[in-house]
Amino acid sequence: MTALVSTRAGLQPYLDGFANGRRGVVMTMGALHEGHLELLRQARHDCDLVVATIFVNPLQFGPNEDFDRYPRTLDDDLKLCAEAGVDVAFAPSVDDVYPGGQPIVKVAPGPMGEVLEGEFRPGFFTGVLTVVNKLLNLTRPDAAFFGEKDAQQLALVRRMVLDLNMPVEIVGVPTVRDADGLAKSSRNRYLGSEERTIALSLSRALFAGRDAAAGGAGADAVRAAADAVLAEPVAAGRLSVDYLALVDPEDFSEVPPAFTGDAVLAMAARVGGTRLIDNVPLTLTVSSHPGAH
Ligand code: PAF
Numbered sequence: 001m002t003a004l005v006s007t008r009a010g011l012q013p014y015l016d017g018f019a020n021g022r023r024g025v026v027m028t029m030g031a032l033h034e035g036h037l038e039l040l041r042q043a044r045h046d047c048d049l050v051v052a053t054i055f056v057n058p059l060q061f062g063p064n065e066d067f068d069r070y071p072r073t074l075d076d077d078l079k080l081c082a083e084a085g086v087d088v089a090f091a092p093s094v095d096d097v098y099p100g101g102q103p104i105v106k107v108a109p110g111p112m113g114e115v116l117e118g119e120f121r122p123g124f125f126t127g128v129l130t131v132v133n134k135l136l137n138l139t140r141p142d143a144a145f146f147g148e149k150d151a152q153q154l155a156l157v158r159r160m161v162l163d164l165n166m167p168v169e170i171v172g173v174p175t176v177r178d179a180d181g182l183a184k185s186s187r188n189r190y191l192g193s194e195e196r197t198i199a200l201s202l203s204r205a206l207f208a209g210r211d212a213a214a215g216g217a218g219a220d221a222v223r224a225a226a227d228a229v230l231a232e233p234v235a236a237g238r239l240s241v242d243y244l245a246l247v248d249p250e251d252f253s254e255v256p257p258a259f260t261g262d263a264v265l266a267m268a269a270r271v272g273g274t275r276l277i278d279n280v281p282l283t284l285t286v287s288s289h290p291g292a293h
Helices: 008-017 034-046 074-083 124-139 148-163 186-190 193-214 219-235
Strands: 003-005 023-028 049-054 088-090 143-147 169-173 240-247 261-271 274-284
Touching: 003 008, 008 049, 008 088, 008 124, 023 034, 023 124, 034 049, 034 074, 034 143, 034 169, 049 074, 049 124, 074 088, 124 148, 143 148, 148 169, 148 261, 148 274, 186 274, 193 219, 193 261, 193 274, 219 240, 219 261, 219 274
Parallel strands: 003 088, 023 049, 023 143, 049 088, 143 169
Antiparallel strands: 240 261, 261 274
């Protein structure tokens, strides 16, 4: 059974009870889906105590974003937590997480937080890193599990932990997809059935890029292969691409044409009123030379 606690004081006895065991945390904003379940299962496999946090963090939403309509499904979330063997669901109030009101001290993500998601969602990664830091302080885990679907978030959390000497292991868990390729996301609930079909363009484009890389294409040709899939829905006005980028997984800077090694092909796009992100890891074995493809 999963215990529901909503205050720091309520969480304390569980943490004390596992002081010598390995404690794991999975941070979520609720609206749990198969992707979260995979994180929870991994945590259950690796840890003696599993805490899932459920908190829709106001600090990471921009003024025109979906904070108010973000799905809040606590009863269903608790059932899924119980199925995944979660010991404690920690669903604090905004006042518990932000006891001083709007925080004055925040975690600055630096340049990696200003590109891609950071460019289109100013302040997003400051909000994410600040709340991740807070939730780590509140739950004091040995390990924290994050999805590779949010690849830039994962890279920034890893970097924060390194740069701030934080005593926690960060574990990345691969993206979970529907059978047709759509990456699991809480925001998929916003999609109507036609929109969902258009949304498949994201994974199709990324898979095309990944296949091109596997076939020996260089960086430019990988980008072009992904772009080609997006051309039609974009021209039809059904899809609006915020970015499609082939980046270095260490700092999320665009890789140059001659780059070889591990990279991440990442994109964000809007389908109707829904903004979706997705990415695939890939390996470039061949340099692109300008004009070669
Ligand atoms: O990935 C998310 O759901 C959120 O960004 C997180 C890590 C729970 C912080 O609010």
